[in-house]
Amino acid sequence: MANIQDVSSTKPPSERAPLLPERQRALSYGGRHFSPLTLLIPLAIATRLTTTLPSTTLLGVVQSVICRLWLATNGNLPPDGQMSEELCAVPEVEKTYAAVISALLIFDGLGGADTAEFYA
Numbered sequence: 001m002a003n004i005q006d007v008s009s010t011k012p013p014s015e016r017a018p019l020l021p022e023r024q025r026a027l028s029y030g031g032r033h034f035s036p037l038t039l040l041i042p043l044a045i046a047t048r049l050t051t052t053l054p055s056t057t058l059l060g061v062v063q064s065v066i067c068r069l070w071l072a073t074n075g076n077l078p079p080d081g082q083m084s085e086e087l088c089a090v091p092e093v094e095k096t097y098a099a100v101i102s103a104l105l106i107f108d109g110l111g112g113a114d115t116a117e118f119y120a
Contacts, residue, residue, distance in 0.1 A: 059101065066097050
């Protein structure tokens with residue numbers, strides 16, 4: 001029967017040896033040293049982008065809903081339901097769209113001011 005040998009080359013830890021390795025201040029890659037703050041910048045940019053993308057989709061949805069409502073009230077809605085940009089390029093639709101977006105931004109600002117006041 002073969003004996004199992006201890007192949008570990010490390011010494012058993014003493015009571016004074018740290019249990020965790022010391023923390024590194026910078027990460028090295030190919031001889032370069034990067035601070036953790038430098039590595040967080042792309043993450044912050046990606047987070048900002050992911051919070052901005054839904055708002056751009058919201059703007060398109062709001063414009064589509066306003067155009068569809070205006071076309072339905074004026075009897076100009078195509079029977080197949082497909083709307084072109086030419087149908088929505090009407091001053092009344094653009095004014096209503098601007099008013100709705102302004103109201104949404106005002107409510108968003110009020111919510112942000114209320115939250116800032118709460119945490120201040």
